[in-house]
Amino acid sequence: MAYLDIADTIPHRTEGEAVLLDHIPISAKRVLDLGTGNGRLLKMIRTIRPSVTGLGIDISPAMLKAARENFSGDPSVKVFKHNLNDPLSFSELGTFDVIVTSLAIHHLTHKRKHSIYKEIYSLLNHDGVFCNLEHVDSPTKRLHEHFLDSLGDSIARFARDEYSDRLLSLGTQLRWLKEIGFVDVDCYWKWLELALLIGIKP
Numbered sequence: 001m002a003y004l005d006i007a008d009t010i011p012h013r014t015e016g017e018a019v020l021l022d023h024i025p026i027s028a029k030r031v032l033d034l035g036t037g038n039g040r041l042l043k044m045i046r047t048i049r050p051s052v053t054g055l056g057i058d059i060s061p062a063m064l065k066a067a068r069e070n071f072s073g074d075p076s077v078k079v080f081k082h083n084l085n086d087p088l089s090f091s092e093l094g095t096f097d098v099i100v101t102s103l104a105i106h107h108l109t110h111k112r113k114h115s116i117y118k119e120i121y122s123l124l125n126h127d128g129v130f131c132n133l134e135h136v137d138s139p140t141k142r143l144h145e146h147f148l149d150s151l152g153d154s155i156a157r158f159a160r161d162e163y164s165d166r167l168l169s170l171g172t173q174l175r176w177l178k179e180i181g182f183v184d185v186d187c188y189w190k191w192l193e194l195a196l197l198i199g200i201k202p
Contacts, residue, residue: 011150012191013133017041019189019196020100020131021048028052028097032123034116035084035104038066041133042077045100055093057082085112088119095125102133107164114176121180124201130182132197137167147192170195 024031024045029052033042036056046054054077058064064081071077082088085108099120105113120130138144170187174197177185182199189196 010194011152012194015191016133016189016194016196017044017102020102020133020198021045023129023131023188023198024049024098025127025129028129030094030096031055031098031100032096033057034088034099034101034120035107036067036079037063037102037104039070039077039079041100041102042067043070045098046074046077052098053077055079055096057084059083084108084116088116088123095123096128097125098129098131099124100131100133103135105132106135106167109166110168113166113168113173117173117176118180121182121201126201128201130177130197130199130201132173134173134195134197135165135167135193136170136173136195138193139169144193150192167193170197173197 020041021044026049028049031042031045031052031054033039033054033056036042036058039056042054042056046052056067056077056079058067058079059081064079067079071079084104105116108116124130138147170190174185174187177197177199181201183202185197185199187195188198
């Protein structure tokens with residue numbers, strides 16, 4: 001739970017989240033949050049789109065407990081355990097109008113990143129929106145060190161975890177999304193190694 005203690009202090013994170021929220025369609029009915037943590041992002045979406053039903057998944061027992069407490073008494077949001085390394089086999093749950101994720105996919109291997117993007121595409125309805133607020137790779141070591149220095153000591157120790165962080169360039173991930181079939185793919189917001197990737201399923 002140490003991460004939750006500093007999550008709200010990540011520099012400029014709220015700016016990226018604000019842009020993400022701007023791209024949640026008014027017509028959205030169902031939202032899937034991958035790596036939901038304590039449900040932070042899903043709760044923000046429910047605040048601006050109170051009619052949506054939400055599904056949050058995470059692997060951490062501590063995060064799942066926090067998310068369930070966060071949505072206690074709210075039957076429109078369900079939270080369950082799932083490892084993002086495993087396929088997103090949610091066919092029995094139908095499809096979604098919006099799929100979001102925040103600072104989660106960079107923990108996966110590059111091969112799994114590519115496959116999960118394909119699975120996300122298949123789970124979206126037509127005109128469905130995928131928003132990924134992600135930690136991406138810097139093009140140079142100096143820029144990476146600048147990013148870490150900008151975080152502050154308490155946060156940087158999480159960002160220096162070379163075992164759990166498998167950073168990939170922004171350009172590669174945008175290209176993958178386009179090749180998979182997403183349209184209007186772009187980086188909609190960026191601060192150093194934090195970037196918001198958005199694509200729409202036509």
